[in-house]
Amino acid sequence: MIKYIVRRFLISVPVVWLITVASFTFIELAPGDAVSAMIMQTSSTSLGNISAAQLERLREMHGFNDPAYIRYFKWLKGLSEGNFGYRFRDRKPVAKLLVERIPMTLELMAVSLVIACFLGISLGVISALKQNTSIDYILTVLAFSGVSVPVFFIAMLAIFVFSLNLDLFPTSGARTPAVPFTYGDHIRHLVLPSLVMALVIMSDIMRYARASMLEVIREDYITTARAKGLSGWNVLIGHAFRNALLPLITIIALKLPWIFGGSAILETVFQWPGLGSLFVDAAIARDYYIIMAQLVVYGVAVLAAGLLADILYAVADPRIRYE
């Protein structure tokens, strides 16, 4: 097992390198150029006020005239030293931004994932056990709604009802500005975004949980367990539920990058200072360093999620033995 994990880690190293190549190439292929985007960001002067010669000098100064592979290695060297470039708007180092933002996104993800797993799995199992009853239908429509209604619209409705009309929670941000940080205040800010996100993730998990449970309760060993005279509850929890959970572990772990990415819109609506809102702002401003750095971060997240899925599955299912 340990050997397998170590080997997977080693295989991941060249993949991380490929991710950097892909991210760089992706930006490189794009039309438009970073210097002009930067000028529009850093100063109020429009491009018209800058002469061609000045533009050329700026390009030279920032090293944009070097061949692509040289710029790639410079950037890669920067990455290895923890230097991800800077934000055009205020020249803040991207590395510092990432360090600030990653914990915020992880916090939001973790809280909503816990709520979503708990509710999603329970409701999914209930739905499966009551298959084709009105409870099943209501839960199915609920699950479909959760994946069909745009997350930003749910977020807006939540703000409209709970913040603006009932005044229960703040509308946005992660803390009240100009007030000393307290956990109570932070948690009040966390409630709405994490619940909205949990609702969306829950809907997805519920559908898988239902399908998985339906499949398991038709297995022969369930019939055997019942035939042996075990009570319905014992069969469900001891035999069916545990086996139904197995595929869910992989599915949820593989969904992590999707949740990670999906948080971008949610964070923007709630102005939650996480990775997602940083990325959306960077995309709107065409801030190359941030986009490039974040593509690498998301790529690594996908890789880590795949690794996590495999390891969790091996831990949970003793039949699986990796050599």
Add this chain to the structure above:
Amino acid sequence: MSEIVEPAVEPEVSDVDVRTGGHRAWRRFRRHKLAVVSSCILAVLFVMVVFAPWIAPFHPHDINIESGIFKPPSAQHWLGTDSVARDILSRLIHGGRISILVGVTAISISLVIGTVIGGMSGYYGGVVDSVLMRITDVFLSLPTLIIVLASVALLGPSIRNLILIIGFLGWATIARLVRGQFLSLREKEYVMAAHCIGAADIRIMIRHLLPNLVGPLTVAATFGVAEAILLEAALSYLGLGVQVPTPSWGNMLEGAKTVSVLKNMPWIWIPPGFMIAITVLSINIMGDGLRDALDPRSTH
């Protein structure tokens, strides 16, 4: 039925199957009450967007200065006016055109790419399969929204770019589906028979294998359209999709980014949000019904 009696080179047995299969599928679909209701809603929406210019009371770009900006619903403007005095109902009706256009065309692109790649992978196997499937795995694991956001940021926001980007990113699930089916179908005896009489690979793939996939592909495409509409809405909401003055349900919600609009003018943002929700929900439920009807072996 007469064509079977004729000594055709390739007996059209499958034709008969499809027809009775079609009947059975229709019966199964009708049993799914929610799916039937959803199809009706979608039919109404479809008529609405096709005849948008005749149904909408105003032109969606028209600035009705005399009506005033941010006006609540009234007899003249049933859903009120927006920040530049445009009629919201008219924009809503026209906005559906864009959302549905983006969804359907983007999925058509994904379908073509996915079918070609998955088909080659499943039919030829071996090295071709390994290489194509590794590429497919990469596309499957991409966080779509992030890549779409980055691509739109770089290529610039426009309806055409949106369609191309969503289309080029969505083919992986379809390729997987086609590959799986081709892998098992290519071992069938009728494929062997077609080989023996000298049919070319391309002909076998299109004439003999692909028709078996109409059901699963329809289901996959239906869910794909729903996903594409959601993506378009999200991007337009962020200001990176369809650009004003062209209305889309997504960019109509963009106006509600300020707290005052959100709080005091629900007529600006609730109707477009509701339209996206009802459309995507209907498509998803119809897809569920289609899956039960066309692809009964699938357990999901």
